[in-house]
Amino acid sequence: MPEELKGYRPLWINSEFLKKAEYENGMLNLGNCAFKALYIDVNYLDITALQNILSIAQKGLPVCLKRIPKEPGLIKSGEKYNALLNELIKCKNVKSEWKEVTNFMPLITGNLDFDYWCRRTSDCVYIFFANPKSKNLKFPLEYGQSFSDKKLTCDVVINHDFNAIPLKLEFEPYQSLLIKINNSGEVSSIDINFVPKTSAIVPRVKTGKEKWEVEKK
Numbered sequence: 001m002p003e004e005l006k007g008y009r010p011l012w013i014n015s016e017f018l019k020k021a022e023y024e025n026g027m028l029n030l031g032n033c034a035f036k037a038l039y040i041d042v043n044y045l046d047i048t049a050l051q052n053i054l055s056i057a058q059k060g061l062p063v064c065l066k067r068i069p070k071e072p073g074l075i076k077s078g079e080k081y082n083a084l085l086n087e088l089i090k091c092k093n094v095k096s097e098w099k100e101v102t103n104f105m106p107l108i109t110g111n112l113d114f115d116y117w118c119r120r121t122s123d124c125v126y127i128f129f130a131n132p133k134s135k136n137l138k139f140p141l142e143y144g145q146s147f148s149d150k151k152l153t154c155d156v157v158i159n160h161d162f163n164a165i166p167l168k169l170e171f172e173p174y175q176s177l178l179i180k181i182n183n184s185g186e187v188s189s190i191d192i193n194f195v196p197k198t199s200a201i202v203p204r205v206k207t208g209k210e211k212w213e214v215e216k217k
Contacts, residue, residue: 004098005039007106009118018052023059037062037101045069047077047084054088062101063094110156114169125160126190129169129177140210144201148173160185 001010011033013021021030028035038053038061045053050069057063065088071081088094095101107118108127115130132152151172158165163185169177178190 002039002041002098006112007108008102009107009116010039011035015046015049015052018049018056021056023056023061026060028056028061036104037064039064039066039098039101040069041066042069043067044072046072047081050081050084050088054084054091057088057091057094060093062103063088063091064098064101065089065094065096066098067096105159108156108158111154112156113154114171123183125181127158127179127181129154129171129179131171131174131176134176139212140204142202142204144199146174146196147199147201158187 013035017030021028023029026036028038038056040053040063053063068085068089071077093101108116113135114132115135117128119126131148132154133146133148151170153171154169156167156169158167158181160181165181165185165187167179167187171177174196175193178192180188180190182188
């Protein structure tokens with residue numbers, strides 16, 4: 001995930017989503033999902049997706065086009081593709097920098113040394129903060145990698161509607177956090193405490209090439 005997007009909690013979408021979504025009242029809507037802007041950072045973009053993006057951009061959706069994509073495949077559309085791309089770039093609401101696109105605050109600002117997820121219901125917002133030690137986990141894992149005996153803290157600001165709510169997140173060893181913010185801006189914690197057995201640390205010893213490794217040529 002690009003760092004400039006982290007505070008906004010973006011969601012991946014695909015060409016099929018773009019085809020079915022509708023732009024109304026300043027939002028791109030499909031089902032229970034609604035988006036204020038579209039961020040595109042790809043090497044290749046097929047012509048169908050490009051047509052859908054152009055259609056939405058022409059209706060007013062802010063679009064961040066980080067780089068100029070190419071058409072994939074052996075059989076290409078040639079000038080038709082280039083014409084669509086040029087038309088997209090000329091839209092006033094299509095920019096190459098994210099800061100030029102957004103006129104709204106990120107959901108969270110401050111020390112974002114953790115992953116998180118947000119869900120909105122009719123009467124409140126739930127935000128799950130994953131323990132910072134789980135950030136950027138990657139394979140292979142080691143036995144005891146999760147061992148923790150220290151509390152971690154992060155100072156953040158939650159931009160809830162028109163309210164800026166400062167919070168100090170305190171992560172006890174092994175613990176993640178779940179908070180609830182009602183429509184009045186009142187914050188409460190939900191108990192999701194789970195204390196596992198103390199993990200035994202077994203350092204991983206690499207002996208030659210692993211089965212999953214692929215040689216680079």
